[in-house]
Amino acid sequence: MVLTKQKIEHVAMLARLKLDDEETELFSEQLNSILAYVEKLDDLNTEGIEPLVHVLPINNVFRDDVARPGMPREELLANATMVEEGQFKVPRIV
Amino acid sequence: MVLPNYEAVIGLEVHVELKTQSKIFCSCSTAFGAEPNTQVCPVCAGMPGALPVLNRQVVEFAIKTGLALNCEIAGMSKYDRKNYFYPDLPKAYQVSQYDQPICRTGYLEIEAEEGKKRIGINRVHIEEDAGKLIHQGAITTSSYSLVDLNRSGVPLLEIVSEPDLRTPREACLYLEKLRSVLLFLGVSDCKMEEGSLRCDANISIRPRGETRLGTKAEIKNMNSFRSLERALEYELTRQMEVLEDGEEVVQETRTWDEGQQATFSMRSKEEADDYRYFPDPDLVPVVVDQEWVQRVRESLPELPDAARQRLMEQYELPAYDAGVLTMTRDTLDFFDECIRHYDDAKVVSNWIMGEMSRLLNQHNLEISASQVSPSALVRMLRLIDEGTISGKMAKTVFEEMFTTGKEPDVIVKEKGMTQISDESALEPLVVQVLEANPEVVEDYRGGKTKALGFLVGQVMKATRGQANPKLVNQILKRHLDKS
Numbered sequence: 001m002v003l004t005k006q007k008i009e010h011v012a013m014l015a016r017l018k019l020d021d022e023e024t025e026l027f028s029e030q031l032n033s034i035l036a037y038v039e040k041l042d043d044l045n046t047e048g049i050e051p052l053v054h055v056l057p058i059n060n061v062f063r064d065d066v067a068r069p070g071m072p073r074e075e076l077l078a079n080a081t082m083v084e085e086g087q088f089k090v091p092r093i094v
Numbered sequence: 095m096v097l098p099n100y101e102a103v104i105g106l107e108v109h110v111e112l113k114t115q116s117k118i119f120c121s122c123s124t125a126f127g128a129e130p131n132t133q134v135c136p137v138c139a140g141m142p143g144a145l146p147v148l149n150r151q152v153v154e155f156a157i158k159t160g161l162a163l164n165c166e167i168a169g170m171s172k173y174d175r176k177n178y179f180y181p182d183l184p185k186a187y188q189v190s191q192y193d194q195p196i197c198r199t200g201y202l203e204i205e206a207e208e209g210k211k212r213i214g215i216n217r218v219h220i221e222e223d224a225g226k227l228i229h230q231g232a233i234t235t236s237s238y239s240l241v242d243l244n245r246s247g248v249p250l251l252e253i254v255s256e257p258d259l260r261t262p263r264e265a266c267l268y269l270e271k272l273r274s275v276l277l278f279l280g281v282s283d284c285k286m287e288e289g290s291l292r293c294d295a296n297i298s299i300r301p302r303g304e305t306r307l308g309t310k311a312e313i314k315n316m317n318s319f320r321s322l323e324r325a326l327e328y329e330l331t332r333q334m335e336v337l338e339d340g341e342e343v344v345q346e347t348r349t350w351d352e353g354q355q356a357t358f359s360m361r362s363k364e365e366a367d368d369y370r371y372f373p374d375p376d377l378v379p380v381v382v383d384q385e386w387v388q389r390v391r392e393s394l395p396e397l398p399d400a401a402r403q404r405l406m407e408q409y410e411l412p413a414y415d416a417g418v419l420t421m422t423r424d425t426l427d428f429f430d431e432c433i434r435h436y437d438d439a440k441v442v443s444n445w446i447m448g449e450m451s452r453l454l455n456q457h458n459l460e461i462s463a464s465q466v467s468p469s470a471l472v473r474m475l476r477l478i479d480e481g482t483i484s485g486k487m488a489k490t491v492f493e494e495m496f497t498t499g500k501e502p503d504v505i506v507k508e509k510g511m512t513q514i515s516d517e518s519a520l521e522p523l524v525v526q527v528l529e530a531n532p533e534v535v536e537d538y539r540g541g542k543t544k545a546l547g548f549l550v551g552q553v554m555k556a557t558r559g560q561a562n563p564k565l566v567n568q569i570l571k572r573h574l575d576k577s
C-alpha cells in the first residue's frame with residue numbers, strides 16, 4: 001500500500017494539521033516506510049486465528065453505579081484560555 | 095398524506111440517555127439541570143492519563159433494552175473510539191461500539207393503520223454523550239460558544255431501526271412505542287425536551303413496486319413527536335418534487351427548522367466523514383454469558399404490550415383506552431392503583447384520559463407530578479356514586495383538586511357544592527316550575543317528550559345546578575304522568 005499525496009493531505013486535514021509541500025513530501029516518505037514495515041505482518045499465516053480485540057486477556061472490568069462529586073470547577077477551568085459564566089469559551093465553530 | 099406513485103422508506107436512529115446515577119466511565123453525577131461544569135472530573139473532561147472504568151449498570155440496562163426489543167445479546171462486545179474534533183468532545187473521540195454492538199437483530203411491534211406490524215431493530219449499542227454547547231444566538235452567526243461538560247460521559251443507547259417504516263405516521267408510532275417500552279423498563283426518562291430522547295431519521299422514496307432503495311437524506315433536529323412527523327412529511331414532498339422535476343435526490347444531512355417548518359441542507363463537508371474507528375485500548379471487552387442474560391430476563395417488568403392485553407382482557411377496556419393507559423409506566427401505575435380500590439375500570443379510564451390528560455397537557459406536566467393521587471380520584475368517584483355531587487360538578491371539583499391538591503370532600507364542603515338529593519327539598523321546586531310553565535306541561539302531555547328536558551333545566555337553574563338531575567327527572571315525571 002502506498003500513501004498518495006492526496007491521502008497524506010486527507011489525514012493531515014483530519015488531524016487539523018497544515019502541512020507545506022516539503023512536509024507533505026517528508027511525511028509521505030516516512031509514513032510509507034512505516035507502513036511497509038508493518039506490511040511484514042501480511043506474511044504471517046493467520047488462518048483460523050480469531051482477531052485480537054484487546055492485548056490483555058481480561059474482560060468485564062466494571063464499577064458500581066455510585067455517584068461522587070467531581071473536581072472543583074475552578075480547577076477544571078484553570079487551564080482554559082477563555083472562560084465565561086463557568087464555562088469554556090471557544091471561538092466560532094462553523 | 096398520500097403519494098400515489100411513491101413509497102417512503104424510513105429508518106430511525108434513536109439516542110436515549112440512560113437513567114444511571116453516575117456517568118458511563120466515571121463517578122460524576124448524571125443529574126439534569128446542575129450549574130455548568132459542576133459534574134465533571136478528569137475522565138469526562140478528557141484530561142490526559144485519566145482512565146475510564148465501565149459502569150456495570152449501563153451494560154445491565156443495555157441487556158434489558160435488548161431483550162425487550164427481542165434482540166440477540168452478544169456474548170462478547172467491545173468499545174471503539176470514534177474520532178472527530180468538536181468543542182463538545184473533550185477527548186476528540188467518542189467511545190462507542192462499532193462492529194461488535196451489545197445487541198443485534200430484534201424487532202418492535204407497532205399498531206399500524208393496517209394492523210400489527212413488526213419493525214426490525216438493526217442494533218442497539220452503548221456510547222457516551224458529548225458535552226453541551228451554548229451559542230450566542232444561532233450557531234452560524236454566533237461569534238463564540240460556551241462549553242458545559244456536565245453531559246459529557248452520560249451513558250447513551252443508540253437504537254437503530256431497519257428501514258421498515260413506510261409513512262411519517264408509522265415513524266411516530268414506532269417512536270411512541272419505543273418510548274413506552276423504555277419507560278416501562280425504567281432505563282431512561284425519555285424526555286425529548288430535555289434531550290434524553292433524541293431522534294434522527296433516514297428517509298428516501300422510491301416508485302411503488304420498486305424494491306431497490308432510493309438515495310436517502312438524514313434528517314436531524316426534530317425535537318418532538320410532532321416535529322418528527324412534520325419533518326418527514328415535508329421531506330417526502332420535497333424528494334418527490336425533486337424526482338418529478340427529473341432531478342436526483344442528493345445524499346446529505348438536513349436539519350429541521352421548527353420556525354420555518356422546513357428541512358435545510360447542512361452544507362455537506364467537502365470531504366466525507368472519516369471517523370477512523372479503532373478498539374479503545376483503555377477498555378476491555380464485555381462478556382455476557384447466558385446466566386447473566388437469564389437473570390436480566392427474569393427481572394424484566396411487565397411491558398406495554400402485555401399491559402395493554404391485560405387491560406383489555408381483565409377490565410374489558412377498549413383497545414384505544416388500553417393503548418393510552420399504557421403509554422407510560424406512570425399512567426399505568428396510576429390506573430392500577432385506582433382500580434385496586436374502585437370497580438368500574440371504564441369510569442377510571444375516562445377520567446384519566448379525559449380531565450386528567452387535559453389538565454396535564456394544559457399545565458405541561460407528567461402524571462407523576464400531578465397533585466391528584468389515585469386515592470383522591472377514587473374518593474371523588476365515590477362522591478358521584480353516592481349522589482353527593484353530579485358528574486358536572488365533579489369536573490369543577492377535579493380541576494380544584496388538580497390545582498390545589500386538596501381532598502375532594504374538602505373542596506365540596508368549602509364550595510358548598512353538595513348536590514341536592516333530598517326529595518322533600520326538590521319537590522316544592524318542581525311544583526313551582528310546573529305551575530310557572532303550563533304550556534310546556536301541555537306540550538309534554540300532548541306527546542312532545544322533549545319538553546321534559548326544558549323543565550329539568552328550569553329546576554336545575556332554580557338550584558344553581560345543585561339539584562341531582564336524575565332525581566329531578568324522576569319527580570317531574572311522576573307529576574306529569576299522574577295527570
Ligand SMILES: [Zn+2]
Pocket residue numbers: 070117120121122133134135136137138139247
Ligand atoms: Zn467524570
